[in-house]
Amino acid sequence: MIHLTDITKRFGEGPDSISAVDNVTLEIADGEIFGIIGYSGAGKSTLIRLLNGLEMPTSGHVTIGGRKISAIKGKELREARQKVSMIFQHFNLLWSRTVKENIMFPLEIAGVRKADRERKAAELIDLVGLSGRENAYPSELSGGQKQRVGIARALANDPEVLLCDEATSALDPETTDSILNLLTEINERLGLTIVLITHEMHVIRKICHRVAVMEAGKVVEIGDVLKVFQEPQESITKRFVSQITEPVEAKQAIEHLKEEIPSGTLIKLVFVGERTEQPVLASLIREFTIDVNIVQGNITHTHGGAYGTLILQLVGDAEVIGKAIQYLNEKDVRTEVISNV
Numbered sequence: 001m002i003h004l005t006d007i008t009k010r011f012g013e014g015p016d017s018i019s020a021v022d023n024v025t026l027e028i029a030d031g032e033i034f035g036i037i038g039y040s041g042a043g044k045s046t047l048i049r050l051l052n053g054l055e056m057p058t059s060g061h062v063t064i065g066g067r068k069i070s071a072i073k074g075k076e077l078r079e080a081r082q083k084v085s086m087i088f089q090h091f092n093l094l095w096s097r098t099v100k101e102n103i104m105f106p107l108e109i110a111g112v113r114k115a116d117r118e119r120k121a122a123e124l125i126d127l128v129g130l131s132g133r134e135n136a137y138p139s140e141l142s143g144g145q146k147q148r149v150g151i152a153r154a155l156a157n158d159p160e161v162l163l164c165d166e167a168t169s170a171l172d173p174e175t176t177d178s179i180l181n182l183l184t185e186i187n188e189r190l191g192l193t194i195v196l197i198t199h200e201m202h203v204i205r206k207i208c209h210r211v212a213v214m215e216a217g218k219v220v221e222i223g224d225v226l227k228v229f230q231e232p233q234e235s236i237t238k239r240f241v242s243q244i245t246e247p248v249e250a251k252q253a254i255e256h257l258k259e260e261i262p263s264g265t266l267i268k269l270v271f272v273g274e275r276t277e278q279p280v281l282a283s284l285i286r287e288f289t290i291d292v293n294i295v296q297g298n299i300t301h302t303h304g305g306a307y308g309t310l311i312l313q314l315v316g317d318a319e320v321i322g323k324a325i326q327y328l329n330e331k332d333v334r335t336e337v338i339s340n341v
């Protein structure tokens with residue numbers, strides 16, 4: 001439904017110009033939750049603004065639902081934009097209007113009759129879980145509630161695509177999860193395509209079907225979320241994945257172990273699907289005369305399934321350790337040697 005073909009967006013002229021988006025081609029399917037992750041300056045905001053026609057590409061084209069967003073203007077562009085809504089990190093609500101009035105605002109602009117505006121707003125208030133708060137002002141709401149108003153307002157014109165620009169970055173972890181659950185529910189109930197940009201892998205893990213990793217204006221990696229978590233290819237992707245699979249405490253534990261027991265081999269095991277439940281570790285200890293220290297264990301649930309990681313320190317004869325690693329590989333557990341002393 002969304003096609004980006006050879007999109008480049010340059011700001012400025014001559015040698016000082018910046019390619020904020022550099023030759024990006026990608027497709028996003030109908031009903032998909034598609035995440036774009038990257039560090040600050042990677043080009044995510046520019047890319048998302050190209051999807052709703054707020055920016056026009058320097059070259060290439062953007063097609064949404066058969067309409068070439070990058071080639072239309074005026075009334076046609078305004079109509080196309082109504083099918084692509086957006087929510088923002090800082091909510092962008094009208095502070096002098098109540099919850100209900102904020103939600104009705106885009107309908108007012110679209111010239112919808114008052115009775116229909118009221119009916120639609122009531123439906124949306126119910127959908128986003130704000131019943132009882134319709135007459136509150138934004139200043140009387142929590143961050144999560146404000147974003148619920150933002151979502152309801154974005155849905156007022158029955159869009160086909162919802163763009164989320166760091167929509168949970170200003171929220172605490174618990175509220176983030178409740179908003180991500182709401183977005184998943186909306187995607188499933190309304191079949192809405194959702195494109196989100198974020199710098200947090202947690203957001204990608206929790207709700208996205210596929211992810212694109214951006215660096216310096218380019219998409220450097222793209223794939224199903226579970227696959228990208230299991231086998232990240234690029235070093236930037238590995239860094240993002242480790243935000244979740246190797247928390248800071250694990251890195252500290254590894255450093256501590258290296259100092260305390262400077263011999264041995266540190267390995268990371270990756271288990272997928274049913275293998276997360278097999279007693280591989282027990283049989284490893286039974287079969288081989290080595291000491292096994294557990295440094296960190298973690299099971300990550302993604303939209304496409306679960307996978308587990310386990311970091312172990314193996315201490316003993318180098319040859320036996322080699323055989324133990326081979327044994328794990330034969331059991332279909334992916335192993336990666338982190339350090340070998």
Ligand SMILES: Nc1ncnc2c1ncn2[C@@H]1O[C@H](COP(=O)(O)OP(=O)(O)OP(=O)(O)O)[C@@H](O)[C@H]1O
Nearest residue numbers: 011018019020038039040041042043044045046047
């Ligand atoms: N209107 C503009 N004029 C000039 N340069 C711009 C403009 N918008 C973005 N840029 C530049 O394009 C590059 C990509 O910016 P962009 O905001 O798209 O990245 P981002 O990944 O969204 O980062 P952030 O999360 O910090 O917004 C940056 O170098 C930025 O300075």
